[in-house]
Amino acid sequence: MRGYDKHAFEPFxxxxxxxxxxxxxxxxxxxxxxxxxxxxxxxxxxxxGFLLPTESAETAARRELAEETGLTDVTGLHLEQLRxxxxxxxxxxxxxxxxxxxxxxxxxxxxxxxxxAAEARWTPxxxxxxxxxxxxxxxxxxxxxxxxxxxxxxxATAFCPPEFTLGxxxxxxxxxxxxxxxxxxxxxxxxxxxxxVEAVPGAARLTGGRGKPAALYRAGTATALHPPLLRPPPEGxxx
Amino acid sequence: MRGYDKHAFEPFxxxxxxxxxxxxxxxxxxxxxxxxxxxxxxxxxxxxGFLLPTESAETAARRELAEETGLTDVTGLHLEQLRxxxxxxxxxxxxxxxxxxxxxxxxxxxxxxxxxAAEARWTPxxxxxxxxxxxxxxxxxxxxxxxxxxxxxxxATAFCPPEFTLGxxxxxxxxxxxxxxxxxxxxxxxxxxxxxVEAVPGAARLTGGRGKPAALYRAGTATALHPPLLRPPPEGxxx
DNA sequence: CCCTTAATAGTCATTCAGACTATAAAAGGG
DNA sequence: CCCTTTTATAGTCTGAATGACTATTAAGGG
Numbered sequence: 001m002r003g004y005d006k007h008a009f010e011p012f013x014x015x016x017x018x019x020x021x022x023x024x025x026x027x028x029x030x031x032x033x034x035x036x037x038x039x040x041x042x043x044x045x046x047x048x049g050f051l052l053p054t055e056s057a058e059t060a061a062r063r064e065l066a067e068e069t070g071l072t073d074v075t076g077l078h079l080e081q082l083r084x085x086x087x088x089x090x091x092x093x094x095x096x097x098x099x100x101x102x103x104x105x106x107x108x109x110x111x112x113x114x115x116x117a118a119e120a121r122w123t124p125x126x127x128x129x130x131x132x133x134x135x136x137x138x139x140x141x142x143x144x145x146x147x148x149x150x151x152x153x154x155x156a157t158a159f160c161p162p163e164f165t166l167g168x169x170x171x172x173x174x175x176x177x178x179x180x181x182x183x184x185x186x187x188x189x190x191x192x193x194x195x196x197v198e199a200v201p202g203a204a205r206l207t208g209g210r211g212k213p214a215a216l217y218r219a220g221t222a223t224a225l226h227p228p229l230l231r232p233p234p235e236g237x238x239x
Numbered sequence: 240m241r242g243y244d245k246h247a248f249e250p251f252x253x254x255x256x257x258x259x260x261x262x263x264x265x266x267x268x269x270x271x272x273x274x275x276x277x278x279x280x281x282x283x284x285x286x287x288g289f290l291l292p293t294e295s296a297e298t299a300a301r302r303e304l305a306e307e308t309g310l311t312d313v314t315g316l317h318l319e320q321l322r323x324x325x326x327x328x329x330x331x332x333x334x335x336x337x338x339x340x341x342x343x344x345x346x347x348x349x350x351x352x353x354x355x356a357a358e359a360r361w362t363p364x365x366x367x368x369x370x371x372x373x374x375x376x377x378x379x380x381x382x383x384x385x386x387x388x389x390x391x392x393x394x395a396t397a398f399c400p401p402e403f404t405l406g407x408x409x410x411x412x413x414x415x416x417x418x419x420x421x422x423x424x425x426x427x428x429x430x431x432x433x434x435x436v437e438a439v440p441g442a443a444r445l446t447g448g449r450g451k452p453a454a455l456y457r458a459g460t461a462t463a464l465h466p467p468l469l470r471p472p473p474e475g476x477x478x
Numbered sequence: 479c480c481c482t483t484a485a486t487a488g489t490c491a492t493t494c495a496g497a498c499t500a501t502a503a504a505a506g507g508g
Numbered sequence: 509c510c511c512t513t514t515t516a517t518a519g520t521c522t523g524a525a526t527g528a529c530t531a532t533t534a535a536g537g538g
Contacts, residue, residue: 009289011250014325014336050248053334057325084323084338086253086296095292097253097336099323152391152467167485185527187486192525211484212534226472227525233465406516424496426517431494450515451503466494 015098016061017048017135019082019142020069022105023159023175027124029108030139031068032131034119039092040132046139047120048098057081057099068120069109078104078158082142090134102142104158147176152228154196157219163200165214166190177231189229195222254337255300256287256374258321258381259308261344262398266363267414268347269378270307271370273358278331279371285378286359287337296320296338307359308348317343317397321381329373341381343397386415391467393435396458402439404453405429416470428468434461 020031032044047068051060058081066074082100090096111120125143130136149155156172157164170186173179190196197217204213259270271283286307290299297320305313321339329335350359364382369375388394395411396403409425412418429435436456443452 009252009254010292012253012290012336013248014251014253015248051251051325051336053249054327056327057323057336081322083320084296086290086338088293088295097251097290097296097338099325099336165485182527182529183484184486184488184529189526210482210536212486214485227469228467230466230526232527404516421496421498422515423498423517423519428495449505449513451517453516469495471496 010095013094013096014051014057015048015096016051016057016064017046017085017098017100017138018061018064018068018103019046019100019139020065020103020105021125021142021146021159022108022122023172024108024122024124026171026175027126028143028175029122030125030128031111032121032123032128033068034121035132036119043132044121044123044129045132046100046135057101061099061101061103065103068111069105070111071109078155082138082145085134085138087134098138100138100142102146104146104155106159106161147231150176151230152225154219154222154225157197160219163205163216163218165205165216166197167214169197169217173229173231179232181232193222193225193229195220196225249334252333252335253290253296254287254335255290255296255303256285256324256337256339256377257300257303257307257342258285258339258378259304259342259344260364260381260385260398261347261361262411262414263347263361263363265410265414266365267382268361269364269367270350271360271362271367272307273360274371275358282371283360283362283368284371285339285374296340300338300340300342304342307350308344309350310348317394321377321384324373324377326373337377339377339381341385343385343394345398345400382415386470389415390469391464393458393461393464396436399458402455402457404455405436406453408436408456412468412470418471432461432464432468434459435464 018031022029022031031047033047035041035043035045047064049060049064051057055063058079061081062074062079065077065079066072071077080102082102084097084099086097088095090098108122111122125139128139131139146155150173156169156176159172159176160168166187167183169190170181170183173186174181198220200216200218204215257270261268261270270286272286274280274282274284286303288299288303290296294302297318300318300320301313304316304318305311310316319341321341323336323338325336327334329337347361350361364378367378370378385394389412395408395415398411398415399407405426406422408429409420409422412425413420437459439455439457443454
């Protein structure tokens with residue numbers, strides 16, 4: 001089958017599915033919606049929807065992101081395509097090909113402000129039970145990708161507000177990876193990477209309570225981490 | 240738009256496009272097909288085709304790979320999904336959503352053996368001129384991805400035959416990255432990474448001509464490289 | 479006032495990568 | 509048959525980066 005010509009083709013429904021992550025109370029949360037209708041009525045699912053005739057998958061994903069979170073401005077948020085799921089039986093009703101995205105939000109916004117229903121909820125990743133369709137797998141793939149990209153990109157700042165402390169940045173890594181990092185070493189590594197963060201001149205923040213106030217930083221211009229910030233290997237790596 | 244329900248949807252044509260890479264005469268080559276019909280008649284393009292009603296994108300990609308290369312067994316070949324391209328105007332005839340894949344072949348097979356036409360050709364990556372549709376971008380994205388994955392995965396062995404020398408493995412890196420690596424250091428790194436390669440007991444190969452015969456290795460069981468094998472930074476990286 | 483907490487500064491040792499030299503084992507050319 | 513070329517393999521040395529620590533500073537709370 002060469003090119004697109006000289007063969008009939010089947011039409012498919014194309015959707016986007018979103019794994020929207022945020023950090024809340026030191027735990028990774030994901031945005032889920034409750035399904036009202038069959039199939040999987042009552043089950044939780046990733047937010048998503050059909051592509052409109054004139055929009056790309058990226059445009060549709062950002063539109064869905066705005067609709068589901070109620071945020072009026074989602075232009076600055078990190079949104080990245082994960083992969084496309086196209087197993088023939090992934091939707092019992094019909095043939096649906098879904099382009100999955102991952103989105104990262106700094107502060108979890110209050111939901112259902114301007115949206116049409118009350119079924120969206122932030123759910124801790126670990127308790128995101130069995131989801132509808134193949135969304136368990138999509139969600140797991142999304143989490144794996146995010147964790148891996150923390151190692152060699154500056155993605156972690158996408159979880160942080162415009163100004164943040166190094167302690168907050170470190171908590172992003174610790175929460176997503178589920179590990180504990182040495183604070184002085186983390187600080188040394190981040191500051192030694194040019195363009196990762198830049199200091200806010202005179203500012204310091206009382207981080208809520210006790211302790212010495214921390215300096216504030218902004219996300220830098222760099223996008224990749226060279227050399228990477230590797231997570232500690234799960235167990236004794238041979239040699 | 241919550242879930243898939245309660246909204247009409249537009250049907251789309253869904254295709255797969257393949258960026259099939261191989262190494263030939265020390266240069267990265269890609270498999271291209273010549274388009275016979277409009278649009279872009281006479282232009283070269285990535286091989287691809289429509290999804291059949293009962294197959295996933297992965298299945299379709301592997302089927303196309305077999306058809307275009309004429310290989311009877313493509314089960315062992317590395318095939319990986321890249322991303323999905325869905326800009327509304329990417330095909331002037333109709334709305335086509337395309338799932339792009341990258342494939343890696345060890346030895347470039349002779350083409351058009353059992354296939355239906357004579358328009359497929361191995362083309363050096365650097366001379367892969369302007370392609371049809373958005374295939375220039377897909378091809379560039381594929382190359383970027385392959386180069387990046389060489390750093391932190393064992394992907395390089397997918398370019399090699401079942402048994403290969405460390406010199407051949409090093410040439411994969413040098414060709415894809417366009418750099419020159421230090422041979423003793425490369426050897427030390429590869430052998431120090433458990434599971435990357437395993438020695439073939441008593442074998443050595445005359446690598447074609449002069450020089451000391453090299454020991455033969457097989458691909459190991461590892462899939463990731465920890466720590467990664469970083470390519471030399473393009474220019475003086477600050478600090 | 480002392481204790482706790484958290485941020486920041488620094489030290490030390492080990493590991494790892496880059497640059498380099500040396501040796502071994504083949505082919506080819508006079 | 510020696511000598512050069514070529515390629516594989518072994519090993520050395522140095523500096524950078526990291527992991528594991530200790531120390532100091534600046535806040536809040538009893």
